[in-house]
Amino acid sequence: MSAGEAGRSTPQGRSTPQERSTAQERGTPQERGAPPERSTSEEPWPVRVVSQKVGAWIARLGWVWVDGQVAQISRRPGATTVFLTLRDPSADLSLTVTTNRDVLDAGAPELREGARVVLHAKPEFYAARGTLSLRADEIRQVGLGELLARLEKLKKLLAAEGLFDRSRKRRPPFLPGRVGLITGRASAAERDVLTNARRRWPAVEFRTVNVAVQGPSAVPDIVGALKALDADPTVDVIVIARGGGSIEDLLPFSDEALCRAVFACRTPVVSAIGHETDAPLLDYVADVRASTPTDAAKRIVPDLTEEVRLIGQARSRLERAVRNLVDREQHRLDLFRSRPVLARPQVMVDQRAVDVTALRDRAGRCLDHRLSGAADDLRHTLARLRALSPAATLDRGYAIVQRGDGHVVRAASEVAKGDPLRVRLAEGELTATVDG
Secondary structure, eight states: OOHHHHHOOOTTSSOOHHHHHHHHHHOOHHHHTSOOSSOOSSSOOOHHHHHHHHHHHHHTTOOEEEEEEEEEEEEOTTOSEEEEEEEOSSSSOEEEEEEEHHHHHHHOTTOOTTOEEEEEEEEEEETTTTEEEEEEEEEEEOOHHHHHHHHHHHHHHHHHTTTTOGGGOOOOOSSOSOEEEEEOTTOHHHHHHHHHHHHHOTTOOEEEEEOOOSSTTHHHHHHHHHHHHHHOTTOOEEEEEEOOOOTTTTGGGGOHHHHHHHHTOSSOEEEEESOTTOOOHHHHHSSEEOSSHHHHHHHHSOOHHHHHHHHHHHHHHHHHHHHHHHHHHHHHHHHHHHSHHHHOHHHHHHHHHHHHHHHHHHHHHHHHHHHHHHHHHHHHHHHHHHHHSHHHHHHTTOOEEEETTSOBOOSGGGOOTTOEEEEEOSSSEEEEEOOO
8 A cells, every 4th residue: 555545545545344344354453453445534654654764654655865064063072973954956845854973974074064965864754753864874975076077067958958059148238227236245256346347337236135155055045136236127237246266165156956046037136156267157147257256347337437438538539520621611611602603703604694694696797698598589570470471571671461261362264254352552442343
């Protein structure tokens, strides 16, 4: 029977009729001196039975290897048992570990609080106190070389997932309205960031969250502060700052949970951990890496003195540019004004007047010439007309004889005796009758 089955009962919390009849045939568990196989409201389990079953289930896990960080060591003088508090580096979880002093001295004689260990242990449930702990028979302190190998492996894993991709890194604002600062309480890193940032831009505002930057609680504290600042709409950039230290001291800033939390932030994050030579994994995930906390102050806010100087230089360049433009345009105007058409505008009018006069004279001459030619043509035409006109012939003594019907008589045979004729002379006309 499993633990889930042992804790379940019928929907009404009572046993079925079949179970009651079977119990009556076999006798009650109390009569037999054993607890019932299924707990009910009529037949509940005693506390000792529940503790035994919980202990049995926990014991089924067996021996396991556990990785964690030592939060506390308790060595009692004269006692052979050593008590450790083992904490998860990335979560707010801890377990009590008991081991023999000889096991601890053999595997990790120089073990101190904050060290990373790997131990072989078996979970045990102490029914008398109702507590869970681990009983270790082997403890190994994680060395520096193994830590670096783990960090390198984690670095390759995060890089393969794209957490270090430069294309996703965001640029902090030029002048943030409020800066979120995550650092240790009253630390040199906090003083460096605040002092240098306010020296550069006195009006900058900070929201400082003091957390543990070393030890077992560092990662959960930093992740919690990071989420709180990321949820604040007034915070434009977040700075995570810590002074220098050993590789073991800076291990929280290479934690996988912290790296993923920074990657998930919507607010740009600046990493300012240790010195120039220190390079925790947080530096690769953050949007901006500062070599020191002082360098972080230079990266998050501009220098007021420098900006005023740059504004002054820009104003000077702008004034020179405007002045040069005005001078250049004035020179162009002067050139335009110096031209004859603008210096003596009447010259153009006089020239046009001369042109008009010349054209008018030319037009007059052309018209006279054409009129003279037309008059000559008319005289010649008139002379030819007069030469061909019958009137000229009549002037020489000739006459035009016409019959009564107006027909010009050209031959004598065209008239008969007694026909009336009309004789037209140069001056006047006569009437006649043909008599022969």
